[in-house]
Amino acid sequence: MDRKQLVARSLAKARKYQDFARWIGDRETVHRILELTAKLKRRAQALAKPSQNRIRRRARQIWEQHGRPIGRDEEFWLQAERELRETEELAKRIAE
Numbered sequence: 016m017d018r019k020q021l022v023a024r025s026l027a028k029a030r031k032y033q034d035f036a037r038w039i040g041d042r043e044t045v046h047r048i049l050e051l052t053a054k055l056k057r058r059a060q061a062l063a064k065p066s067q068n069r070i071r072r073r074a075r076q077i078w079e080q081h082g083r084p085i086g087r088d089e090e091f092w093l094q095a096e097r098e099l100r101e102t103e104e105l106a107k108r109i110a111e
Contacts, residue, residue, distance in 0.1 A: 018062060018069075019102045025059035026106065063106035065099035073098060 029052040036048040073095035074088075081087070 018073075018099070019105065022059045022063045022102055022106050025055045025062070029053075029055035029059070060103075060106045063099070063103040065096065065103055069099055070095045 032048050032055070033052045036045045036052075039045050039048070070092065074091045077091040077094055078084070078087070081091070
């Protein structure tokens with residue numbers, strides 16, 4: 016499962032739990048569920064945040080998927096960077 020899918024799954028769980036909280040009358044339980052949704056959203060945003068190491072790992076995965084060609088380093092780096100930025104934007108948009 017790729018990072019984008021992990022982020023989307025965490026945010027989907029957060030939304031689901033938040034919806035469940037609307038149906039519960041017990042304040043303590045609602046409070047705990049809302050804490051869990053906040054934690055899931057923070058985790059998703061942390062997973063989505065691009066870093067040099069994450070970009071490097073993803074670029075290497077892309078390079079290996081393409082048969083380890085020589086001379087396409089920058090192309091794969093930029094693709095990895097773009098994918099991680101898209102994931103970060105998805106997390107920001109959905110977590111709001």
